[in-house]
Amino acid sequence: MNVACFSTKSYDRESFDQLIPKHAHQFTYLEPKLDKHTVSLAEGYDAICAFVNDHLDAPVLKKLAALNVKKIVLRCAGYNQVDLEKAAEYGIQICRVPAYSPEAVAEHAFALILSLSRKTHKAFNRVRDNNFSLEGLAGFNLHGKTIGVIGTGAIGKAFCSIALGFGCKVLAYDLIESKELKTMGVEYLGLDDLLMQSQVISLHCPLTPGTKHLINKKTLELMPKGVMIINTSRGALIETKSVIRALKTKKIGYLGIDVYEQEEDLFFRDLSEEILMDEQITRLMSFPNVLITGHQAFLTKEALNQIAATTLFNLDEMEAGKKLTHEVKIES
Template sequence: MRVAFFSTKSYDKESFNHYLPDHSHEFTYFEPKLDSNTIALAEGFDAICSFVNDHLDEKTLIKLDELGVKNIVLRCAGYNQVNLEKAAELGFKLCRVPAYSPEAVAEHALALLMTLSRKTHKAYNRVRENNYSIEGLTGFNIHGKTVGVIGTGAIGKAFCEIMLGIGCKLLAHDIYENEELKKLGVTYLTLDELFAQSDIISLHCPLTPDTFHLINSTTLSKMKNGVVIINTSRGALIETKSVIKALKNRKVGNLGIDVYEQEENLFFQNLSETIVLDEQIARLMTFPNVLITGHQAFLTHEALAQIAKTTLQNLDELAAGGDLSNEIKWKS
């Protein structure tokens, strides 16, 4: 298949080019993200490969259909950026990477938490300037804390296992309870019970209409004062204006996010010489107890290798015209 590859970064090329010789596909890498303005680049291709901030809305899908490109492979697990109903209506074949390295994301969630808990990012900057004072660097133990995990799929499960190893009490909420985790000592509760009892809350659920702005003024009011919130899932799980207010009144003690609800025009770009007009992220970065990374939780060699291998497998199956192991189907 001839594949138009959108939102390309150097690490994408490196990982995919490593495995391409074992497959009969031809890739053309495009740096722009996919939307209705760039979809013309897909003309003449058999498939497109897209990422988390590419647009596969109704307008883009209609244009893609007009170009005769009916195969879409997502090199990510989430698919909230896709209008699934329209894709089904137009007869698209759509595949994703359901799991690449759950441990990569879970470990990044831990990294955010540990950095906030011991202020190592601040200590690093001090020592580089020969400032060896430890005043103001008092942290808190993670051991013994009650950790609430929302979403116990592959990533949430990996995070639970890590936190159990540290010596935390684990609470969880999911539509489907994981029996293996329950045997390890994880207790499943309602969301309200989890909010009320957790010292630390980590989000590992997909973005759906039901989980949109899951963290909002109402749910924040149910949490402990000084709660720590970690989000490595999807930005729009958190209503930013509400969490800013909660940071100001100290309801939220620490916030660590690798995703942001308005990240589309910010993340994956070097804007260091640009005036960023997003006032909410600018406000978040003024808080000393907020840590933001730019959607890098997935970014390990192991995860990139698995993303490439699974995506190429999806393309092999699309080319063969048989069953699709990782197909996404619209459910009305």
């Protein structure tokens, strides 16, 4: 199949180019993200490959259907950006990569925790300026701390395993409890109890109507003063304005995020020569106890190779007319 790959970066090309020769597909790499302004670039292709911030809303899907593009492969796990009802209406098949390297994201979440807890990001900058003072760099031990994990799918499980290895008490909340994690010593609680008892809270749940703004003014009030919040899942799990207020009152002692509610026009781009017009992320970056990375938790060689392999597998099944292993559709 001829595939138009949107929102492409160099690391996408490298991972796909290694595997494409083993498959009967031709990829055209496009740098622009997919939206109503760029969807016309899909004309003449059999399928498109999209990423997390590409638009797959009703107008875009309608245009794709008009262009006779009826196959979409997502090179990501989340699909909250897809209007599944319209996709079904237009007869568009959609597949995703349900899991690539859960360890990659879990390890990045812990990298944020360790950087914040030991202030290594600050120490790095100081030493580069020949400042070897330890003033203001006192951190805290993770051993013995209580970590709350919201969402215990593949990434959440990997995160729990790491936290247990650090000697932490691990609490978890999920609609489906893992017997494996319970055996390992993880304790499942209701969400409110988890929020009240956790000194560190890490988010590993999908973005759904029920989880949007899970961290908000009300839930923040339940947390202990000085709590650390980590988000490597989806930006809209956090209500940014409430988190900013909680940082100002020191309710939140540390914040580490790899995703951001309004990241679409910021992340995956070099804006170093521009003035950021997003006042909320500018405010977040002004806090000394906030660490932000640009949606890089997934970015390991192992994860990229798995994403490419699964995406090409999905295209193989689509072309062969097989039952789709990783299809995304409305539950009947």
